[in-house]
Amino acid sequence: MKKILFLSICILSVLSACKKKADGYTLTVLSGNGQSGEVNSTLPDPVRVQLLRGEEEIGYKQVKFETSTGQILTTTTDDQGIAEFTWVIGCEAGTQTASITALDPGVVFATTVANATGTVPASGWYKPCGIPSTSLYFAFIFQSNSGKLFAAGNQSVYASDDHGKYWYEVSGLSGVYRMKQFGNTLYALSNNGILRSQNDGIVWQSWTPLAATELARNNSHWYATRGNGDMVYSDDDGVNWLNCKGNYTGQNLQFMFTSPNDIVVGASPTGLYYFEDDSLLKRYMLSDNTLGYYESNTLYFGYQGNVQSAQDTLFTASGPYWNFSAGSGASRNLKKYNGSMYVSQFADLYKYGTSGVFFSSPQLNARLLDYVVLSDGAIILSYEGIGLVRKQ
Structure with a gap:
């Protein structure tokens, strides 16, 4: 017994x-x-x-x-x-x-x-865990409202749940070149159409077969740009897409914003545009403007080639806002984190309110493709030919 x-x-x-x-x-x-x-x-x-x-x-x-x-x-x-x-x-x-x-x-x-x-290395940066050593190109880094991070490189998409220390490959996603969030839903723009996730990127489902380069929403209206320069809109949750009217003739709308009065602003190498009554209309004749953001009825963007100062200049819709000498090359990826404004320029990251380079390392002499500044002050950066790095 x-x-x-x-x-x-x-x-x-x-x-x-x-x-x-x-x-x-x-x-x-x-x-x-x-x-x-x-x-x-x-x-x-x-x-x-x-x-x-x-x-x-x-x-x-x-x-x-x-x-x-x-x-x-x-x-x-x-x-x-x-x-x-x-x-x-x-x-x-x-x-x-x-x-x-x-x-x-x-x-x-x-x-x-x-x-x-x-x-932590003396330089303050290191390559995070979970990313294959062969992954040396990440077109973008995206942070969801929950703080979860995503990065797309080559054909794979990786995610991190711990402020970018450890990364893992996301199943069901490939060929993604941009991600957006509206409400609690994530959207992944890919060559195979737009997918969406309603559980913070755990499960992805096809939303529309439209191959879009940018996506914006205002109330029930959706707006998207395509690689051939077309801009389309949908009023039925992405089931049908119609071409916008207007005088836009460029080849690449780089980004889009929505404002409370149903205007979508797009920036391209040929100028800034706004969308009204199903038409895309030119508003600002500025060339070489760079990625920015929209906040409190104000549009922030970078502009290279100020003829008076020969410096990169940060503009709002009302005029010059911030000037700094940035050397050669165009400013990229203007963003706002933790109440401060950031803009990247080649391998460097500038922070509003500082007189010099906020982050730069001679060991990372490569083009800075994208970055995210976290709430604890850590920075995740994507360098061409190097991949993701983390600075604490």
Whole structure:
């Protein structure tokens, strides 16, 4: 009766939980404990442990190495009872731990713990975890209202739930070149049409087959631009799309905004436009304007080539707002985060209210494609030919 009772307890406790602790064994860290290394890098020395029973060296036993940041490795002790592991520091600065266990099926011989410290590089930036080393191009970075991050590179889309420290590939999405959010719904613009998600990007479903480069909404009206220069609108939730009338003849509307009075503003290399009564009408004759944002009835955008100062100039609809010397190249991606205004220019990121470069690194001498500034001050950046980097 006692044997039957013991067997039942083991089954109910899950087989792995029925492992017995063997007596007399010790597992000791010989070397590699207490090291430090930059986050998302390999420690210089392996962690070496030895399994003993008394003074007897126990060989050919399995040893499992599991870190607090998710690295799991298994190996076997040699004839001297020694096993070693290469420890990859995760993307958390500070103390990281490794639980090391010597075991056989159903038996735990001994356990021990090793520690390491993750440090942020002196430059302040590092490549986050989860992104393949071959992913060197991310056209955009997008942050949903919940704080979840998305980035699209090559054909894949990656997401992060922890402020850009760890990333994972999103299933059901490919070829995405822009994402937007309206209300609680996310929209992904791709070569295969527009998909949407109503659970913060976990599940995606097709919304419309329209291949759009930009998307905007005002109440029940939808507006979209296409790569050939067309601008279309829909009043039936994307079922049917009609061409807008007007005098727009450019090839690329770069971005769109909606205002309370049902105007959509688009910027292209040939000027700024507004949308009214199903027509797209020219309003500002400005060339080389850059991405901006719309807030409190004011449009903010960058403009390269001020003939008086030969400087890049930030404009609002009412006139000059901010001037700074930015060297060669055009300003890109004007955004607002945490109450401050940011604008990128080649490899640098400028912050409103500062006289110089807010973020720049000689090691990242590449074109800055996009960026996101997080609520805790961290910045996620996408560099051409480098991929995603994170600065704390």
